[in-house]
Structure formats: structure tokens, C-alpha cells
Amino acid sequence: MKIAYLTRKLFDGINNGYKQNVAILVENNRIQSIIGINDIPSDYILEDLGDLYVIPGLFDCHVHLVWNGCTDPNFVMMNESNEKTAVRAAEHARLTLLHGITTVRDVGGDYKAVLAVRDAVAEKIIRGSRVIAAGNPIIMTGGHVHQFGVEVDGPHEARKGVRTMLKMGVDLIKVMASGGIYGKTELPGQPQMTVEEISVVVEEAHRAGRKVAAHAEGLEGIMNALEAGVDTIEHGNLMNTEVAKLMAEKQVFVVPTMAPFYLSANFGSEKGYPDYHIRKSKAVLSGSYNVINYVKEYGIPIAAGTDCGGPNKPHGAVVYELELMVHAGLTTFEALLSATSNAAKACGVESELGTIEPGKIADFIGVKNDPFVNISALRNVDTVVKEGRVEKRYGVGCEIENDLSILKLGQNDLIEITT
Numbered sequence: 001m002k003i004a005y006l007t008r009k010l011f012d013g014i015n016n017g018y019k020q021n022v023a024i025l026v027e028n029n030r031i032q033s034i035i036g037i038n039d040i041p042s043d044y045i046l047e048d049l050g051d052l053y054v055i056p057g058l059f060d061c062h063v064h065l066v067w068n069g070c071t072d073p074n075f076v077m078m079n080e081s082n083e084k085t086a087v088r089a090a091e092h093a094r095l096t097l098l099h100g101i102t103t104v105r106d107v108g109g110d111y112k113a114v115l116a117v118r119d120a121v122a123e124k125i126i127r128g129s130r131v132i133a134a135g136n137p138i139i140m141t142g143g144h145v146h147q148f149g150v151e152v153d154g155p156h157e158a159r160k161g162v163r164t165m166l167k168m169g170v171d172l173i174k175v176m177a178s179g180g181i182y183g184k185t186e187l188p189g190q191p192q193m194t195v196e197e198i199s200v201v202v203e204e205a206h207r208a209g210r211k212v213a214a215h216a217e218g219l220e221g222i223m224n225a226l227e228a229g230v231d232t233i234e235h236g237n238l239m240n241t242e243v244a245k246l247m248a249e250k251q252v253f254v255v256p257t258m259a260p261f262y263l264s265a266n267f268g269s270e271k272g273y274p275d276y277h278i279r280k281s282k283a284v285l286s287g288s289y290n291v292i293n294y295v296k297e298y299g300i301p302i303a304a305g306t307d308c309g310g311p312n313k314p315h316g317a318v319v320y321e322l323e324l325m326v327h328a329g330l331t332t333f334e335a336l337l338s339a340t341s342n343a344a345k346a347c348g349v350e351s352e353l354g355t356i357e358p359g360k361i362a363d364f365i366g367v368k369n370d371p372f373v374n375i376s377a378l379r380n381v382d383t384v385v386k387e388g389r390v391e392k393r394y395g396v397g398c399e400i401e402n403d404l405s406i407l408k409l410g411q412n413d414l415i416e417i418t419t
């Protein structure tokens with residue numbers, strides 16, 4: 001099938017601004033070329049995207065498809081069958097797609113459910129975002145989100161843990177290098193797993209051609225993960241100048257996930273979060289803002305991730321993370337890159353995805369208003385094309401979409417920005 005998508009305004013995911021009056025020529029699932037509207041070969045079917053602003057399909061580099069975004073998603077998951085969790089995860093992937101996110105990187109969940117969804121989407125059994133999956137994270141005994149972690153102690157067990165996940169077919173490895181805000185007794189500043197253990201995780205993953213994403217909120221955990229050679233730092237709240245410079249030099253990505261910390265600190269009480277959760281979020285939220293400052297100052301590569309599925313983050317909400325990034329100081333252009341071409345690099349799929357260029361897989365979306373002017377334009381996605389196929393048009397793709405209006409910026413901003 002040959003389709004020419006006509007657009008007045010095309011952001012290709014690389015250059016700041018729009019190409020005017022061009023057609024994206026798509027054959028089967030790939031972009032063949034981008035040419036002037038008057039030069040379209042006669043054997044192409046025309047699909048006019050009108051005045052929509054067309055941009056690459058978005059990425060969310062940090063989701064948990066097995067979680068449903070309620071106040072205690074772990075509790076829900078632990079009290080239902082694996083089969084129901086898998087069905088739930090499939091629906092989450094579908095909703096995510098309808099919000100313009102054509103690719104997600106799932107950084108933790110039951111591997112059986114997540115890999116089943118990944119494969120079902122890839123085989124077009126179901127519709128949904130493309131899934132790049134970590135399966136179950138590698139953690140120390142009792143470590144962060146131990147409810148679905150592979151608990152390992154010592155380098156030998158760490159090696160076995162990674163090999164087990166690779167055997168199941170995961171696309172990347174997730175490792176927990178510090179505590180977090182979810183558990184009652186864990187602390188964000190607490191390092192988890194030793195450098196030696198994380199190094200073994202990285203060695204095994206890299207040997208198999210897989211990247212390693214490290215959950216690391218506290219300084220020591222971040223430093224351990226960097227020393228071990230991980231590819232992305234998730235959260236990174238309490239990094240300092242020295243670490244920021246090192247990440248920029250090594251071009252290690254940060255995925256700040258501002259959303260969970262911002263939501264908990266600003267709206268945790270009204271949502272009924274436990275006190276310890278709110279307290280810890282408030283303690284590390286200014287760190288998230290510092291991360292954006294470091295990104296601006298030193299050039300740490302940044303990719304957008306939401307922690308969607310986690311408490312009160314409905315799936316498909318990458319726009320909220322982008323709004324927070326802009327609130328913290330990124331330009332709309334930088335924010336857009338973090339969810340398109342830079343996100344693809346963080347996931348190691350930049351040769352196939354992340355931009356609208358000849359040879360790439362044909363993933364792009366259309367929105368009515370200009371996201372360069374206001375990033376919130378991405379809250380209303382009109383059209384979604386994934387692998388050359390229209391998944392949503394004129395805002396119509398399904399009856400029910402997740403309501404993102406619950407995600408807002410605080411009325412009384414609790415953030416103390418410290419630099």
C-alpha cells in the first residue's frame with residue numbers, strides 16, 4: 001500500500017521548526033521520501049492531514065504497563081491473577097497509543113504480562129504502543145519495588161538474574177541502584193546493590209547487546225550506577241555538579257520522571273497518599289528541577305518518561321512530563337526532542353524510529369495546535385499513524401480515553417528551586 005500523507009506543517013524530530021507543504025510518502029510501514037505536495041507520484045493514495053501540526057510519534061521512556069495508575073497500583077496487581085494483569089496491560093498499551101505515544105519503554109513489571117503485550121502488538125494481534133520491555137527488574141533482596149523484582153545478592157546471583165531475564169526475551173535490563181519514594185521503609189538516598197553487582201548486570205546485558213536502565217534517586221546510587229557503566233539514569237534527583245558533568249561527558253541519558261515527584265508533593269494529600277510518600281517526594285522534587293538545570297548547563301542527554309501506571313498517572317500522559325520539563329526550564333523544542341529523536345537514542349532504536357525521515361518506520365501524529373507555542377497542544381491528539389497505518393483520525397480511535405485533565409500544575413506551587 002502506497003499512501004501520501006499531505007501536511008502543511010511538518011516537524012521532523014530534528015530541526016527546530018516546520019517544513020511547509022510537504023507529503024510523507026509511505027510504502028507499507030516505512031517512509032520512502034518527503035517531497036513537495038505538487039510532486040506526489042500518481043500511484044499514491046492521498047491522505048490529507050489538513051492544518052494539523054505533524055510530528056514524530058511520541059515516546060514514553062519510563063512506563064509500567066502492569067500498573068493501572070490508581071493510588072496503590074502495586075496492591076491491585078498483587079491481588080489479581082497474572083492473566084488479568086496481562087489483559088490490563090494490553091488495554092494500557094492501547095490507550096497509550098491513542099494519546100500519540102507510538103513507543104513505550106516499559107521499565108518494570110511481570111515479564112510474562114509485558115512480553116505478551118509486546119509480542120501481541122508487534123504481531124498486530126492487538127493495537128497498542130510498541131513496547132520495549134525490561135521485564136522484571138534486577139534488585140537486591142527487599143530492594144525498590146521488590147513485589148516484582150528478581151532479588152539477587154552478590155555478583156553471582158546478579159549474573160544469573162540478568163541471564164534469566166535475557167532467556168525470557170527482554171529488550172533491556174532494569175536495575176534498582178537506590179531506594180525510592182513508594183515503599184514505607186526505603187529511602188531515595190539509600191544506595192541499593194553494590195557497584196560490583198551492578199557492574200555484573202551491565203557486563204551481562206551489554207554482552208547480549210542490551211542496554212541497562214538504572215533506577216537511581218540518591219547521589220551514591222547514581223554514582224554507583226555510573227561507575228558500573230549503565231546507559232540511562234532513571235530519576236537522578238540528587239545528582240550533583242560533578243555527576244552531571246560526568247554524565248554529559250559520557251553521554252549517559254537521564255530520564256527525570258518529574259511527574260511522580262511533582263504529583264505526590266503537590267497533590268499527594270488530596271489523593272490520599274501515605275505521609276511517608278509525600279514527605280519523601282517533597283524532599284527530592286527540587287532535585288528534579290536541578291536535573292533540568294544540569295541538562296541545560298552541561299548538556300546531559302535527556303529523554304522523557306512519566307512513570308505512567310504509577311500512582312495517579314493514567315497511561316498516555318507523556319504530555320504532562322513535557323509540561324513539567326518546560327515548567328522547569330526546557331524550551332518546547334528541547335522537550336519535543338526528549339520525546340522523539342532523543343528518546344529513540346536513549347532506547348537504542350534511533351536507526352528505525354524517533355524522526356520523520358526516509359527509511360524510518362512511519363510513526364507520526366497530528367495535533368490541532370502548535371506544540372512549539374504551547375507544549376500542552378499534545379493533550380489533544382487528533383491523528384495517530386503507526387507503521388503507516390492510521391490508528392486514530394479526527395480524534396476518533398476509541399470510545400474511552402484516559403482523562404488527562406486530572407494532571408495539572410499546582411495552584412500553590414510547593415517547589416523550592418535550589419540551584
Ligand SMILES: [Zn+2]
Nearest residue numbers: 062064107307
Ligand atoms: Zn518507574
